[in-house]
Amino acid sequence: MSRRPRATEPLTRERVVSAAIEVADDRGYEAVSMRRVAEHLGSGTMSLYRHIADKNELVSAMVDQVTGRYTYPDPEGMDWRERMHAFARTDWRMFLDHPWMLAATASVTPPFGTQSFAAMEWALEALESVGLEPHAAAQVIMTVNNYVQGSVRVVLGEADHDTETDDPGVNWQRRLRDIDLDQFPRLRELVRLPLPQTDRNWFADGLDVILDGVQNHRSTDR
Amino acid sequence: MSRRPRATEPLTRERVVSAAIEVADDRGYEAVSMRRVAEHLGSGTMSLYRHIADKNELVSAMVDQVTGRYTYPDPEGMDWRERMHAFARTDWRMFLDHPWMLAATASVTPPFGTQSFAAMEWALEALESVGLEPHAAAQVIMTVNNYVQGSVRVVLGEADHDTETDDPGVNWQRRLRDIDLDQFPRLRELVRLPLPQTDRNWFADGLDVILDGVQNHRSTDR
DNA sequence: ATCCATTGGGTACACCGTACCCAATGTGGG
DNA sequence: CCCACATTGGGTACGGTGTACCCAATGGAT
Structure with missing residues (x-):
C-alpha cells in the first residue's frame, strides 16, 4: 500500500x-x-x-465543539437540585476555561447546534421529577443558563484570567470604587462592605435562590 | 448681538x-x-x-444614554415584588425598543456608567424590605437582569422586529423544527407541545419563579 | 489516458478603527 | 484693533477585516 x-x-x-x-x-x-x-x-x-460558509458559522461551530467537550455526569442517584447544580457547574467551568465563549455565544443566536441540544435534553431530564409543564422547565433552564453566564461575566470582569481566586466581589468593587457614589447611598454601602465570610460559595448560593423558586412553584401548584 | x-x-x-x-x-x-x-x-x-476616545467609549456612552431615557416608576405604595416587576418590565421594554442594546451591553464590561448606577440604586431600594444582606441583594438584581436579557434574546430570536406578537415560543420552536430530534425525546416533546393558554404571561411568570426563590430564602433565614 | 468534481489558495475590493497632521475658528491679552 | 494661541474640525493614510471571484492542483472514475 x-x-x-x-x-x-x-x-x-x-x-x-x-x-x-x-x-x-x-x-x-x-x-x-x-x-x-x-x-x-x-x-x-x-x-x-x-x-x-461564514465567519458566523465558524463561530457557531466553535461554540458547538467546545460545548461537546464537556459532558454532564451520570445523574443516577442525584436529586433534581443536585443535578441542576452539576449542570450549572459544568457550564461554569466551561466558560472559565474558555472565556471567549461568552462573547461567542452572545454573537450567535441560540440554540447553537447538536451539542447544545444534548445539554438541553440532559437538563430537561434533570428537572423531570419536579413535574413542571415542559415550557416552564425550558424557561427554568434558560434562567439557569443566564445566571451562569452572568456570574461568569462578573468573575471575568477585569481580572483577565490572572488570579485563581474565585472571589468575584473584589473586582466588582474595584470597578465602582471612585465614582460619585454620594447620590447612591445603597450602592455606596454595598461597595463599602467587605464580602461576608459566609459568602464562601457565592455561585452555588445564588443558584439556590433560583432553585428555591422552582421548588416553591411546584408546591404551590399542587 | x-x-x-x-x-x-x-x-x-x-x-x-x-x-x-x-x-x-x-x-x-x-x-x-x-x-x-x-x-x-x-x-x-x-x-x-x-x-x-474610542469606539468602545462611544458604545458605552450609547448604552448609558439610552439607559437614562428609561426611568423607573415611583415605588410609593408598591411592595417589593411589584417593584421588581416594574424594574424588569422597564428594562424589557428598553431592550425591545432598542434591540442593538443586547449586543452593545454584551460588548462592554459592566457597570456602564452613571445611569446604570441609578438603576442599581433603584433596585436595591426595591429589595430593601426583604432584608437581604447587600451582596445577596446585588446578586438577585444581577439574576433578574440576566433573566430579562435572556428573555429578550429569545423573543428577538429571529422575528426581526416584524410581528407584534409578544409570543416567544413560536420562534423558539421554528428554530428547532427540523433537527434530528429523535435522540432527544424530551426536547421533541417540548417542540411538539403548543404553548398552553395559561402561558399568557410568559415573561412575568418566569420572573415570579426567581422572586419566589428570593422570598423563600428570606423566610428560611429567620 | 482522460475527464471532471472536488479541494486549495491567490488576488482584489469594500469596509473598518484610528494615528497623525494641518486648517479653520473663536478668544483673551497687548 | 490686532495678534497669538488654544480648541475644534476634518483629510489622508495605514494596517487590519470578511469574503467574492477565479484559477490551479489533485485524485478517482471511466
Whole structure:
C-alpha cells in the first residue's frame, strides 16, 4: 500500500474549527480572524471557506465543539437540585476555561447546534421529577443558563484570567470604587462592605435562590 | 448681538452619541461605524474623536444614554415584588425598543456608567424590605437582569422586529423544527407541545419563579 | 489516458478603527 | 484693533477585516 496519506493532512471542517478554538484560547476572541486561523493551519485563507460558509458559522461551530467537550455526569442517584447544580457547574467551568465563549455565544443566536441540544435534553431530564409543564422547565433552564453566564461575566470582569481566586466581589468593587457614589447611598454601602465570610460559595448560593423558586412553584401548584 | 451661533451646530459628545443611537436604531448595531455616524451628523469622521476616545467609549456612552431615557416608576405604595416587576418590565421594554442594546451591553464590561448606577440604586431600594444582606441583594438584581436579557434574546430570536406578537415560543420552536430530534425525546416533546393558554404571561411568570426563590430564602433565614 | 468534481489558495475590493497632521475658528491679552 | 494661541474640525493614510471571484492542483472514475 503506497498510499502516502498526502503531503499535508487534508483540511476538514473539524480541523478548521479546532484551529479557530486554539487561536481563541491563546490569543483571545478578537484574534480569531480567517487569516489567523489559516496561518495557524498552514493553509491559505480562502481554503477555509471550502468547509465553512461564514465567519458566523465558524463561530457557531466553535461554540458547538467546545460545548461537546464537556459532558454532564451520570445523574443516577442525584436529586433534581443536585443535578441542576452539576449542570450549572459544568457550564461554569466551561466558560472559565474558555472565556471567549461568552462573547461567542452572545454573537450567535441560540440554540447553537447538536451539542447544545444534548445539554438541553440532559437538563430537561434533570428537572423531570419536579413535574413542571415542559415550557416552564425550558424557561427554568434558560434562567439557569443566564445566571451562569452572568456570574461568569462578573468573575471575568477585569481580572483577565490572572488570579485563581474565585472571589468575584473584589473586582466588582474595584470597578465602582471612585465614582460619585454620594447620590447612591445603597450602592455606596454595598461597595463599602467587605464580602461576608459566609459568602464562601457565592455561585452555588445564588443558584439556590433560583432553585428555591422552582421548588416553591411546584408546591404551590399542587 | 451679531452672534450668529455658527454655521452648523457645534459637535458635542451628546450629539455624537445621539447620532450613533439613531444609526443603531434604524440601521442596526453592526451599521454603527465611525464613518456612518459622522455622515449622519454631516461632519468629518475624525471629528468624532474630539469628543470620544474610542469606539468602545462611544458604545458605552450609547448604552448609558439610552439607559437614562428609561426611568423607573415611583415605588410609593408598591411592595417589593411589584417593584421588581416594574424594574424588569422597564428594562424589557428598553431592550425591545432598542434591540442593538443586547449586543452593545454584551460588548462592554459592566457597570456602564452613571445611569446604570441609578438603576442599581433603584433596585436595591426595591429589595430593601426583604432584608437581604447587600451582596445577596446585588446578586438577585444581577439574576433578574440576566433573566430579562435572556428573555429578550429569545423573543428577538429571529422575528426581526416584524410581528407584534409578544409570543416567544413560536420562534423558539421554528428554530428547532427540523433537527434530528429523535435522540432527544424530551426536547421533541417540548417542540411538539403548543404553548398552553395559561402561558399568557410568559415573561412575568418566569420572573415570579426567581422572586419566589428570593422570598423563600428570606423566610428560611429567620 | 482522460475527464471532471472536488479541494486549495491567490488576488482584489469594500469596509473598518484610528494615528497623525494641518486648517479653520473663536478668544483673551497687548 | 490686532495678534497669538488654544480648541475644534476634518483629510489622508495605514494596517487590519470578511469574503467574492477565479484559477490551479489533485485524485478517482471511466
